[in-house]
Amino acid sequence: MSQMHSHGPGQPSHSHGPTPPPQQQQQQPMRPPDPIMQQLIEESFQPVDIVLGDPDNSVVLCAPHSLEKCTACDADYSALNRISRTLQMNPNLRCPPPPNIVSQKLSQAINAAKEEGNTFFKSGQRDKAIQRYSMAASLAAQRPPWEASQLMREEVATVMSNRSVAFLEEGDYIDALVDAETVIALKRPWSKGHFRKTKALIQMQQWDDAREAVQLGLNFEPGNAEMSQMLVEIEDAVRRQTEESFRRRQKKVEA
Incomplete structure (x- = not known):
């Protein structure tokens, strides 16, 4: 039998009695579908000709070619079939768990x-x-x-x-x-990726691309001292490369 009590001064009394069965609980009425949205869904619906494949009819394939990914049918069921295969390998799962699991x-x-x-x-x-x-x-x-x-x-x-x-x-x-x-x-916002890209481009002596990569990384982390130093070194290398190219052109003109 439930008893009425309060947990402290000024707090309302309440019952800790048994919760009524679900059929006795007041249920919120289901909202009817939006007629405009429903019409748009129905107008955009297009039936798709499919067949089920092994194992145990657990994957979807295009009917004309029995393919999971079919260019001719403009079909790609790989994502859907991945879920199906995962559930097939985990028979204890009656439905996918919530995403926080x-x-x-x-x-x-x-x-x-x-x-x-x-x-x-x-x-x-x-x-x-x-x-x-x-x-x-x-x-x-x-x-x-x-x-x-x-x-x-x-x-x-x-x-x-x-x-x-x-x-x-x-x-x-x-x-x-x-x-x-x-x-x-x-x-993309993680400067580490841009740092790694810059290092690779420096080793390949692709100075212009390296400068662009490190500048993009500094946009995400302006205070990164290591990347700032890399930019200085890259600018020096670009300047030396430009000067060397200019000297070579001058020699050709003089010759």
Whole structure:
């Protein structure tokens, strides 16, 4: 039996009795759909000819060609099928969990691979470090689609930044640049990506591109002393390059 009481002076009395069953609780009436929006949805609806594929009819394919991605049919069901495959591999999930749920085991595996890469890099084993960073990035990209995409972007950006350094130390400036570009694409305001890109471009002696990259990075972090010093060095290199080009032209004219 419920009892009425208060929790302190001046506070209203209330009951801690049992909550009535759902059917007895007052339910908010469902709002009818917006007729204008409903009309727009119906007008834009276009039926799609599909078939279901293995395993167990859990993936969607275009009917004419039985393809997941089909140019002829202008169809791409890869994102939908990724969710379907994930649910297929996790039969205990009746529906995707809320986006604030994070797979802790996957997070631990990603972090472990990244830390192993850091250990190898510090010991000078850059090839093994690159392998571990690649593994960590691959694991991060496998996060279920219902998890917040920002988490995956943070993880991949961090690992790619580390791998860019390893490639740079290995003398593979192209791959170092590609990884830096990936970091920027995932996390543009992070000055670290622009710093990595600048370092790669400096090694390739692409001074104009390097200057543009470091200036963009400084826009996001104006107080970065290391990038400011890089800009000074790049400006000096550009000036020397311009002077050398001018001297060569002068020699040709004199000849």
